[in-house]
Amino acid sequence: MAMDGVGVLSRTVAEDEAGILDAWLGHLKEGGSMQTGRIREAELQTQARTVLGQFRDALASGGADANGEAYAPLRETLADISRSRALQGFTPTDTANFVLSLKEPVFEALRRTCGTDASELASGLWVTGKVLDQLGLHTMEVFLASREEVIGRQGQEIAELSTPVIRLWDGILALPLIGTLDSARTGVVMENLLQAIVDEQAEIAIIDITGVPTVDTLVAQHLLKTVAAARLMGADCIISGIRPQIALTMVHLGVELNVVSKATLADAFAVALRRTGRKVVRQQTAQADERR
Template sequence: MAGQTGSDIGSLVSRNEATILPEWLELQKNAGTLHTGRITEGELQAQSRNFLHLLRDALAQGGSNAGHAAYEPAKAMLAELSRSRAQQGFSPSETATFIFSLKQPLFNALNRDGAFSPEQIASTVGTSTLLLDELGLYTLEIFQKSREEVIVRQQREISELSTPVVKLWDGIVALPLIGTLDSHRTQVVMENLLQTIVDDEAEIAIIDITGVPMVDTLTAQHLLKTVAAARLMGADCLISGIRPQIAQTMVHLGVELNVISKATLADAFAVALRQTGRAVVKSRRVEGTGFADKKIGGREA
């Protein structure tokens, strides 16, 4: 019976496509699909016509069973549409409207078509509602997964951008951290720092945590992992940005970093210069020029 009903719906769509398609497009436009500017009317029309054809073929071969193999092309098209709209910034409701707005034109065609008895109309309405609901839920599931993938990728990109390694001087690099350290971000920090140590042949790496709002036991463990990894690459580490509140918290938690720490990045940089045999010397003003000779690291700048 379900298979026969599905076949009837397929025949209905085939006979009334000329009226179903424009009504469906109008409902989608009224719902604001085109107002976003992310899709053109031509693209929307092509997508709607393509799905209508795939749905018609699936109904003819697989009845109303959305799990039938005949529905795979239609589902593949919905999956591609959902992923595309997730990347374009459509909302879940805007994406779901593509399927759910098809119900009304289909019911209108059913009422106009004279080939169905009242009993067949009632059965067809129920079957088509369940079918479109299932396809709509499938569309939303793919959309949600795609949005999550976009968010994860964006978080990864932001994490990479927020952990730059800066070259301060020959053999001295600094890693200013901003925000909370978690396991994934620690891995990104390690990779960026170790690669920079290799590329610049750095002897000392300064990890500045001025922008880290809180240091707990887990954060300290992540810092220690980064320090240990840098040491394995032959670079000594300094930690700067230890504020009074953070120092008190670390003492209270019994956290020991076992590494030289300074309150500011400038203090840590001065230590790094001394450890590499360099020094910062006060400038000597040159008369009549308004400029000064500066000696940094034992060389005139």
Template structure:
């Protein structure tokens, strides 16, 4: 049954390839593959024609299993297409539909080639479903892994952009933190801070947590890691942005940062100036020039 199914599927795809391609493209258009504007019609047609041709060659080579070597070319093309679509922002449904929408025109071709023979149609349909389902799942696996990689890179870039180190004065740096401080972001924070300490030969680093929504024991541990790393590089740290709610939470949890802390960045900057032997004074207004 399996051999007959593959054999009749080869006949259908070979003898009715043009009709299958036309029906497939019609379903892809009707399914909205072109509506988002991410792919041109000519490019979509080229992809469909290439995949169908490789599928025909794999079937003609005697391949009845989509995971076997005759299907290497089909899988490689689908994988490359999936990776490209993940970068371009296609949805999982759009990507899966590219393969699964091929079923209907293939089933129609089987009916035409088999001339209504129910047994042959059933065998060919079973073989086609098994092969196309396997190829569709392969396409989705590559798409999802590629999209996870894209999301990971974007998250890393956002983390780097959201942890800038600002030079406030000679030897004084500020690191404003915004959002949740987790383990991954702590690594980025420490890398940026330590590199800035080296580049600026900084004596003091102010870590401002005004934009951190909550400070629990885990966040406190991450802050302590950053402070310890800065001290190893020869820079003292000052924590600014301790709000009343955060202070109460830290006392309740028994968290001790063991570092000077201030309610706002201005207070921390004043402490940093004093430690470096500097002071900001108001200049007297210039005397009025007599007429």
């Protein structure tokens, strides 16, 4: 049955390729591929023509095994299409529909080819469903993997943007943290802070956690790792922005940071100035001292 079905399907696609292509493009346009504005009609036509031609060749030489060597060029083409659609912002439904919408045009072509031969038609439909389902799954796997890569890269970029190291004064840096501090983000924080310490030859680094919603034992461990790394580079650390609610939570959890902490960034900055032998005075006071 499978071999007969492959023969029927291969002959149908080869003889009615133009009709299948036109019907397939019509289904793709009706399915919303063009309405999104993410792909041009010429590009969609080129993709469909290439995929259908490779599908025809694979059927002729590789049978119904969509995971076989004969289907390798087709799988690679579908993978490229899936990756590009992941970057272009297509939905999973749009991407899956690119392959699965080929079923109906092929089914109609099989009916025209087989006529009243129900046995040939059934075997052809069975092989069509099997092969296109396998190709559809391959397309979705590549699409989802590409989306995960995009999301991971965007998350890393956001983490880098959300952990800026600010130079407050000569030798004094500030690292304002916003959001949850996890293991992945801790690595970015450490790297940015240590590089800034080297570049600025900083003596003190202020880690401000005003924007951190909660501090539990795990977050405290990440903070301590950051402090330890900074100390190894020769910079003392001050933690600022511990709100009353967070302080109570840390007391209940028995969390000890073992580092100088202040309620606000301004208080921490004042401590940093004193440690580096500096102080800020009002201009009028300074002028009065000069007159004396």
